[in-house]
Amino acid sequence: MSIKRLNDGRYEVDIRPQGVEGKRIRRKFSSKGEASIFVRHILVNYHNKDWLEKPPDRRKLTELLARWWVFHGKSHHHGEVERQRLTSIIANLAEMGIKRADQLTRKAIMNYRVMMLDRGLKPSSVNRQCAIMSGMLTKLINAEEYQNPNPFHEVKAFKEAETDMTFLSADEMESLLSRLGGDDLKAVMLCLATGGRWNEVASLKGEHVIGGKVIFMKTKNGKRRAVPIDTALEAEVKTRATGRLFYPSYMNARAVLKEIKPDLPNGQALHVLRHTFATHFMMNGGNIITLQRILGHATIQQTMVYAHFAPEFLQDAVRFNPLTGAGRYGKKP
Template identity: 40%
Template sequence: MGNPRAKTFDETMFAAYRKLRLENVSPKTVNTEQTYVRALFNELTRLGEWTKGNPIEGIRMLKHKQSEMGFLQPEQVINLLETLRNAHNKDAQIITKICLSTGCRWGEAVNLRSEHIANNIVTFVSTKGNKPRSVPISTALSKQIPKRTGKLFPKSCNDSTFRTAIKNTKIKLPAGQMTHVLRHTFASHFMMNGGNILVLQRILGHASIVDTMKYSHFAPDNLEDAVRLNPLVGIE
């Protein structure tokens, strides 16, 4: 856009920018950028630094297809952990177990320090939403976590380690998904096993229940309703 002054920035300018951006990035990314720009002007208005309204308030978000959400089956989880163990990468194996047990992101687990684990409870501090959250874990897993002072895992435990393990197991994941499949796997199995959607929201740290609702269709009650409430009941 040529680094325009705020007073010259308008919907037409942003629409032209958006059209060009779509040649290189996804609609979801463009929507995120639009959200940031809108939030910027809203905050300037709140602070009394801007009085001309939000210049892109009238631009609608782009519609885009929801990306496929994959999750691992129990036998795939076993295979993945076995592959990491055979690769003699115990730290990556433990990080994977923490993600599968708590629904945390890979980076949240990697950044854990010794003071973040106490009484079988893991507290994630470096979170995407900048809000700490605590999740209980089993005694068995707690005993497996390294007893180190300070940072628990080395920098070498990046997502490339996990990527290699996935490749070796020949597990096929949806495009653009890698370590995040562990978070999806936790949430999907949590709901399939009868978990509460509101509890899941707290565990995952979602600010809005809307973000958590994408897992609601895994709830057993929802699946059983298809048998109980379909129009062939009493006819078959």
């Protein structure tokens, strides 16, 4: 362990709190006092002595957010959006007097959830907020920047009601396509042909459409996925070899869609194009595992919401129910 004065007047800490085989921690400070405080913090929190309990983390949540940004947020393509969400949640917690990590107990989290529900948030929205905070702490734990257990793991999520989900019929699709033009039409056609999200399709470049496939790069889970398309559609949408292909208007496409289908469930809007692809894929006899890969779902449970659209889904209920067996309806199996 050492605190060394550098040529620029700062002080560098170089320490291995778990011995020569352990992790090496180095950091620079403007004063020797700050460096000494940091050394004491490291020796107390980063030891490998199982018989010594690690003390509560008394850092401010805003400090943890800053460390999350350094180790994860700034290098993630959704990092800035996530930071804004975390900042808002931390501000809400501060209204309750929860400003430090050690104050973020199971009871405090449960009180926070009640406060958010009282403000009119849906259980699903509260669950998402808790998941976002939990994710921040998990990233810090993985980066060895947070040494205490994740308190959000002790709180069971609210049970969420299944959201309404609709899709466009063949006639509604024809009506929608006939009323759009230019870039809006191209984007909607690609959404219906690939199941891509609007922002995934809208940001496509010429180099992402090649060999009869659309390659989605900026996806929700960060993983690339490729979806085949018809050669005629490829020729229609690929107007240049490189660079962004089009600049569709979300608001215009949404307005036309709402005129055609005014009873869309709240919060769906153009996401109904993705539902339409998945629904017709299953109705036409598509495979549920293939659909999972096309949509880029992490688990098959996410894709199973479309399973009941398959032609043969649960047909055994008709063939094997007791009325059929008694010869009252249908044919005996």
